[in-house]
Amino acid sequence: xxxxxxxxxxxxxxxxxxVLLSVFTFYPLxxxxxxxxxxxxxxxxxxxxxxxxxxxxxxxxxxxxxxxAMKNTSIITFISVPISVIVALLISVALNSVKKLxxxxxxxxxxxxxxxxxxxxxxxxxxxHADYGLLNTILGWFxxxxxNWVGLNASWSNAMFALLVYTVxxxxxxxxxxxxxxxxxxxxxxxxxxxxxxxxxxxxLTRITIPLLSPMIFxxxxxxxxxxxxxxxxxxxxxxxxxxxPGTLSKDSLITIVxxxxxxxxxxxxxxxxxxxxxxxxILFSITMIFTLIQMQISKRRVHF
Amino acid sequence: MExxxxxxxxxxQAKDKSETVAVNKxxxxxxxxxxxxxxGPSGCGKSTTLYMIAGLLTPNEGRIYFGDEDVTDMAPEDxxxxxxxxxxxxxxxxxVRQNIMFPLENIKVPKQxxxxxxxxxxDLVGIGELMNRKPKQLSxxxxxxxAIARALVKKPRVLLxxxxxxxxxARLRLATREEIKRIQRETGITTIFxxxxxxxxxxxxxxxxxxxxxxxQQVGEPQDVYDDPxxxxxxxxxxxxxxxxxxxEIKNNQVFVKGAKIGGKVAKNQDVVVGIRxxxxxxxxxxxxxxxxxxxxxxxxxxxxxxxxxxxxxxSYRVIVDARHRIQPGDKVKFNIDEDKFYVFNxxxxxxx
Ligand SMILES: Nc1ncnc2c1ncn2[C@@H]1O[C@H](COP(=O)(O)OP(=O)(O)OP(=O)(O)O)[C@@H](O)[C@H]1O
Ligand SMILES: [Mg+2]
Numbered sequence: 001x002x003x004x005x006x007x008x009x010x011x012x013x014x015x016x017x018x019v020l021l022s023v024f025t026f027y028p029l030x031x032x033x034x035x036x037x038x039x040x041x042x043x044x045x046x047x048x049x050x051x052x053x054x055x056x057x058x059x060x061x062x063x064x065x066x067x068x069a070m071k072n073t074s075i076i077t078f079i080s081v082p083i084s085v086i087v088a089l090l091i092s093v094a095l096n097s098v099k100k101l102x103x104x105x106x107x108x109x110x111x112x113x114x115x116x117x118x119x120x121x122x123x124x125x126x127x128x129h130a131d132y133g134l135l136n137t138i139l140g141w142f143x144x145x146x147x148n149w150v151g152l153n154a155s156w157s158n159a160m161f162a163l164l165v166y167t168v169x170x171x172x173x174x175x176x177x178x179x180x181x182x183x184x185x186x187x188x189x190x191x192x193x194x195x196x197x198x199x200x201x202x203x204x205l206t207r208i209t210i211p212l213l214s215p216m217i218f219x220x221x222x223x224x225x226x227x228x229x230x231x232x233x234x235x236x237x238x239x240x241x242x243x244x245x246p247g248t249l250s251k252d253s254l255i256t257i258v259x260x261x262x263x264x265x266x267x268x269x270x271x272x273x274x275x276x277x278x279x280x281x282x283i284l285f286s287i288t289m290i291f292t293l294i295q296m297q298i299s300k301r302r303v304h305f
Numbered sequence: 306m307e308x309x310x311x312x313x314x315x316x317x318q319a320k321d322k323s324e325t326v327a328v329n330k331x332x333x334x335x336x337x338x339x340x341x342x343x344x345g346p347s348g349c350g351k352s353t354t355l356y357m358i359a360g361l362l363t364p365n366e367g368r369i370y371f372g373d374e375d376v377t378d379m380a381p382e383d384x385x386x387x388x389x390x391x392x393x394x395x396x397x398x399x400x401v402r403q404n405i406m407f408p409l410e411n412i413k414v415p416k417q418x419x420x421x422x423x424x425x426x427x428d429l430v431g432i433g434e435l436m437n438r439k440p441k442q443l444s445x446x447x448x449x450x451x452a453i454a455r456a457l458v459k460k461p462r463v464l465l466x467x468x469x470x471x472x473x474x475a476r477l478r479l480a481t482r483e484e485i486k487r488i489q490r491e492t493g494i495t496t497i498f499x500x501x502x503x504x505x506x507x508x509x510x511x512x513x514x515x516x517x518x519x520x521x522q523q524v525g526e527p528q529d530v531y532d533d534p535x536x537x538x539x540x541x542x543x544x545x546x547x548x549x550x551x552x553x554e555i556k557n558n559q560v561f562v563k564g565a566k567i568g569g570k571v572a573k574n575q576d577v578v579v580g581i582r583x584x585x586x587x588x589x590x591x592x593x594x595x596x597x598x599x600x601x602x603x604x605x606x607x608x609x610x611x612x613x614x615x616x617x618x619x620x621s622y623r624v625i626v627d628a629r630h631r632i633q634p635g636d637k638v639k640f641n642i643d644e645d646k647f648y649v650f651n652x653x654x655x656x657x658x
Binding site: 187189190192193195196197198199200203207208211212214304 | 359360361380381382383386387392394396398407408410411455
């Protein structure tokens with residue numbers, strides 16, 4: 001009796017969230033699945049010529065941009081995530097051990113998080129500017145000639161390098177914040193015990209701090225991978241809507257899978273484009289999910305809870 | 306190895322510059338190979354003292370010697386100590402074996418030897434079969450033994466234990482304190498055992514150091530301290546049930562309590578506090594001190610009589626008598642007091658007269 005009542009109550013409290021989620025999450029999700037299997041869908045007329053199982057997926061995969069987008073997305077993901085997790089970890093450990101000005105340093109590292117990604121992208125584009133950029137100025141001190149990072153006809157690899165630096169940096173703030181709060185919740189006695197037992201600093205980090213922080217590291221790694229698979233804003237911020245340095249060919253584009261989805265959406269009025277966008281997003285969703293499942297399997301053995 | 310603390314003072318400074326004197330000019334000598342109980346109420350500076358001996362805290366003043374060696378400025382890892390923390394501080398992600406081996410890995414003991422020493426140590430403390438468990442899968446008593454094994458495995462010169470039994474239930478506490486005593490005997494290692502439980506300290510220590518408010522109160526063998534307390538605090542702190550503190554006076558070198566003469570004491574006439582141990586009362590029809598029994602607590606071995614204290618309702622007096630006396634609440638009973646079971650204290654300073 002009591003249980004029934006409290007179930008009703010719970011439902012009542014959950015209702016607003018459920019309604020919002022239904023309208024803005026579940027319905028679009030379901031709709032995307034549906035669209036991906038429609039044949040020759042006309043967005044403007046809302047009509048289709050029956051269903052196709054793989055037609056839209058085939059269109060996506062055979063698009064020359066798809067290969068480029070896959071390559072770019074993979075590179076961004078598998079390079080930026082490990083680097084940013086490791087860098088964030090090292091910075092957090094260092095921050096956690098400084099006594100003075102800790103608050104000030106924390107604020108500095110947290111600033112990017114509260115700053116608009118597009119604005120930061122533009123700032124980075126300027127840092128990487130061939131003639132006036134900060135980076136080339138510094139490289140100049142070491143006698144290195146200016147490098148065309150993101151300017152007219154910049155090479156794909158230079159542009160990608162700049163993008164990776166920006167991606168890593170942009171992701172640091174949140175990671176550092178999570179790691180720091182994790183570090184501060186580790187019982188100080190473990191470190192006292194390690195000191196009494198003459199543990200070298202490096203072993204303290206690898207044998208005590210990192211294992212005790214592993215739930216946070218796992219959480220950050222999984223969410224970062226998911227975020228990196230969805231990379232798009234960073235590229236728009238740095239290169240604008242063309243998603244590539246000016247003057248370059250589309251084979252040198254820095255387009256990602258999400259970029260592909262938006263590209264298709266931009267041409268939604270053309271026959272079947274909407275379905276292609278849906279199919280591309282399902283492909284991305286599948287990759288992300290498979291990858292997350294793999295990580296969860298690994299974590300069962302590696303993460304100490 | 307003998308440990309000497311010379312005039313150790315530790316002052317903590319809070320953010321608002323207010324100061325806490327946690328340990329105040331502490332002078333102790335801890336004899337080699339003995340088990341010493343560091344005893345006192347919560348917040349009296351026991352842990353602080355222990356951590357200064359360990360090197361995790363640095364005293365503001367004073368020196369610490371291990372034997373003849375001045376270790377005051379030595380890092381904890383160089384002091385050769387084993388430390389068992391109040392809540393054990395076992396690494397939760399390591400197995401029991403890994404926990405015990407951890408100190409050995411740091412000093413680069415070869416793997417095979419480390420495994421063997423860890424096993425020996427685990428067997429000594431009686432957890433040899435639990436080597437593959439994680440700390441979470443152990444009971445409090447087992448965790449505590451792992452912590453002791455981890456502290457002992459590197460063969461420290463000194464073993465320091467910070468209230469190691471405080472997380473255990475009463476039965477386990479009794480068992481493990483005997484265990485600690487046994488391990489200490491078998492290894493012969495100089496051991497300092499911190500506790501706020503006087504019974505625990507008295508039962509396992511070769512000597513106890515009694516502290517209050519960061520100041521040493523008395524040092525000695527448990528029985529000696531119990532029988533011959535220097536001041537009111539020491540007399541009150543030791544013994545269960547606690548000693549009865551009754552206002553009294555000295556007149557013509559005689560001690561009077563509630564108008565009754567209970568014994569002699571050579572001192573000038575004055576008001577005093579008289580402490581009488583619960584076991585110091587003897588029922589005697591010719592006794593001078595007559596008390597009305599308020600309640601009777603029977604535990605079988607002996608009987609506790611509770612006497613209402615009309616000056617302070619909270620602190621009733623307790624008298625332990627032989628269970629053969631069948632006494633009812635409301636009875637008026639006459640006692641005489643054992644000569645060596647009462648102490649006379651200065652009313653102001655609490656010093657023993
Ligand atoms: N890091 C610190 N900063 C400020 N004051 C402290 C600090 N550590 C201890 N103190 C103070 O020093 C005094 C002694 O503390 P300590 O921990 O040594 O007590 P203790 O005898 O071990 O008590 P317990 O039995 O409760 O563990 C206390 O008043 C405590 O508040
Ligand atoms: Mg303490």
